[in-house]
Amino acid sequence: SNSGDPFAQTQQMLRIGKLRAHLISDFRDIANELTQRVIDEITNNKTRAADNSRLLQILFVAVLLVITGAINYVANNQLIKPLNQMKMMIDNFSLGKKISKPEICDEKDEICQLALSFWDMTEELKKISVSKEYLNSIIMYMSDSLIVLATNLTISQINQAALNLLAYAVAMAGDGDDL
Numbered sequence: 001s002n003s004g005d006p007f008a009q010t011q012q013m014l015r016i017g018k019l020r021a022h023l024i025s026d027f028r029d030i031a032n033e034l035t036q037r038v039i040d041e042i043t044n045n046k047t048r049a050a051d052n053s054r055l056l057q058i059l060f061v062a063v064l065l066v067i068t069g070a071i072n073y074v075a076n077n078q079l080i081k082p083l084n085q086m087k088m089m090i091d092n093f094s095l096g097k098k099i100s101k102p103e104i105c106d107e108k109d110e111i112c113q114l115a116l117s118f119w120d121m122t123e124e125l126k127k128i129s130v131s132k133e134y135l136n137s138i139i140m141y142m143s144d145s146l147i148v149l150a151t152n153l154t155i156s157q158i159n160q161a162a163l164n165l166l167a168y169a170v171a172m173a174g175d176g177d178d179l
Contacts, residue, residue: 086115
């Protein structure tokens with residue numbers, strides 16, 4: 001300020017002040033632009049994260065459905081189907097129908113081994129069992145009197161000797177049917 005023209009210095013100071021104001025305005029514009037870019041990037045990242053989260057949820061449900069289907073398939077083939085076949089064997093045996101031998105299976109397959117044991121048991125039982133017709137003929141023609149009662153205390157079977165003892169005449173077919 002001592003060495004020169006005060007008017008020129010004032011002009012210089014005004015010019016520096018305008019440049020300063022212009023620089024501050026430019027810095028604010030740049031700061032606002034950068035802030036907006038950061039906000040936009042954060043918003044985009046949030047959107048991508050939400051989309052990825054939904055995609056992962058859908059993928060998880062799909063994998064869960066595939067695993068459930070696979071487990072259901074394996075359980076059906078390894079457990080339910082063999083157990084149903086064994087139930088059919090038991091039902092057929094109880095009805096007096098012929099049952100077929102199960103397929104030969106692995107020693108580690110307990111259900112198949114159980115079915116084979118059941119089939120072996122039924123075969124042994126057939127060998128040692130006496131037929132109903134044979135028992136009925138023994139009952140009908142034995143010399144001692146015999147009356148067979150059902151659980152409700154009704155006569156389910158009576159032989160000829162008991163009929164003769166009671167002097168009861170019935171036309172007997174000899175087939176041992178219930179009276």
